Amino acid sequence: MVEAIKTIFTQVGVDICGVANVEAFKNAPYGFRPSDIYADCRSVIVFAKPLPRGCMLVNPRIVYNHYGEIVKAELDRIAYTAANRIEAEFSNAVAVPLPCDNPYEYWVAETMEGRGILSMKHAAVLAGLGTLGKNTLLMNRQFGNMLYISAVLTNLDLPTDPPAEMLCPKSCHICIDNCPAHAISESGVNQLLCRQNTYAKNGRGFSVTNCNICRIRCPRAFGCDH
Numbered sequence: 143m144v145e146a147i148k149t150i151f152t153q154v155g156v157d158i159c160g161v162a163n164v165e166a167f168k169n170a171p172y173g174f175r176p177s178d179i180y181a182d183c184r185s186v187i188v189f190a191k192p193l194p195r196g197c198m199l200v201n202p203r204i205v206y207n208h209y210g211e212i213v214k215a216e217l218d219r220i221a222y223t224a225a226n227r228i229e230a231e232f233s234n235a236v237a238v239p240l241p242c243d244n245p246y247e248y249w250v251a252e253t254m255e256g257r258g259i260l261s262m263k264h265a266a267v268l269a270g271l272g273t274l275g276k277n278t279l280l281m282n283r284q285f286g287n288m289l290y291i292s293a294v295l296t297n298l299d300l301p302t303d304p305p306a307e308m309l310c311p312k313s314c315h316i317c318i319d320n321c322p323a324h325a326i327s328e329s330g331v332n333q334l335l336c337r338q339n340t341y342a343k344n345g346r347g348f349s350v351t352n353c354n355i356c357r358i359r360c361p362r363a364f365g366c367d368h
Contacts, residue, residue, distance in 0.1 A: 144300045147187060147228060154223045155216070156189040158282065158289070160269030160303040167268065170261070176295050179259060180238045185300035187224075188262070188269035190282075190289040191217060198288070198358045203350040210290070210351070217242040217292035225294050235298055242292040254334045262291035270303035275310040277317040277356035278331050283309060286365040287357055309362055317356040326356060 144161055151159045164183050167175045176183040191213055197206050221239035228237040240260055248257040263280045267273060272282035272289070279287040283306070318326045325335035340353045357363060 143232070143298065146231075147298070147300070150227050150231070151187065151189050151220070151224050154220050154227070155191070156220055157191050158271055158285065159187065159189040160266070160271045161300045162186045162188065162265060162268035162270075163300060163302045166302050167265075170264070174257060174260060176260060179240070180236075180295045180297075182236065182297045183238070183295045185296050185298055186260075186265055186269065187294045187296060187300075188265045188271060188291060189217070189220065189224075189293070190266065190271060190280075190285075190291045191220075192285045192288040193290065195288065195364050198354065198363065202354045203344070203352060204348070206354055207349055207351040211349075213290045214242045214244075217290055221292050221294050228294070228296060228298075232298060235296060238295040240293050240295065242290060254337045256333065260293060262293060265293050266291045267305070268302070270306050272306050273308050273310060275317065275360060275362070276315070276328065277321075277326055277360065279357060279360075281309040281360075281362055282306070283366045286363045287360055288364065309366065314361065316359050316361065320355050320359045322353065322355065 148159045163185050164176050176186050193210060193213055197209050218241060225237035225239040228235050246258045263274060266280050272280045275281045275287060280289055281287050282289055323335040323339035325332045340351060342350055342352055344350050
């Protein structure tokens with residue numbers, strides 16, 4: 143069954159897909175577990191698409207931001223399409239597509255800390271798609287840290303995929319040393335410092351991304367073979 147489900151996601155356009163059984167989320171914060179969203183959830187299907195490498199090699203303000211939003215919208219389309227196919231092709235199946243990024247409700251204005259409905263990057267780690275770097279971005283052997291992630295919850299009881307090997311060397315501190323806002327440390331990312339430095343609007347009112355240094359300076363940004 144699990145391979146048939148992964149085939150659905152491949153057919154509708156994902157580049158990588160993995161599964162984490164709901165039991166793998168037992169240590170997730172209360173309110174952000176899959177079963178807090180959908181009580182009968184038994185498995186989380188996690189999938190991702192990469193941003194083209196070229197988007198990283200230009201001034202990030204316009205191109206990087208614009209096509210990042212397009213990838214997110216494409217993942218939302220895939221989640222919707224795949225969820226419908228799962229329910230159509232598997233008897234008594236229920237599938238719940240989740241937003242790739244926005245909208246979400248958790249927000250602490252003082253610290254600019256936001257949390258998605260489900261932590262996509264942590265779900266991706268549990269589903270074997272990669273490991274987290276010190277910049278807290280998902281790192282995958284093939285796609286580096288270029289992936290945008292989404293998920294579908296289901297009542298189908300599926301096995302968890304094996305974990306990925308750690309890709310961020312303990313001795314590497316390039317993202318920490320190069321962060322212009324000093325937002326990254328060994329303990330994680332200060333969202334207030336990062337968001338204030340990174341996200342803005344230009345004179346026309348369009349959203350722009352002013353910084354992606356922790357992503358592009360990473361030696362594994364484009365995968366282990368680049």
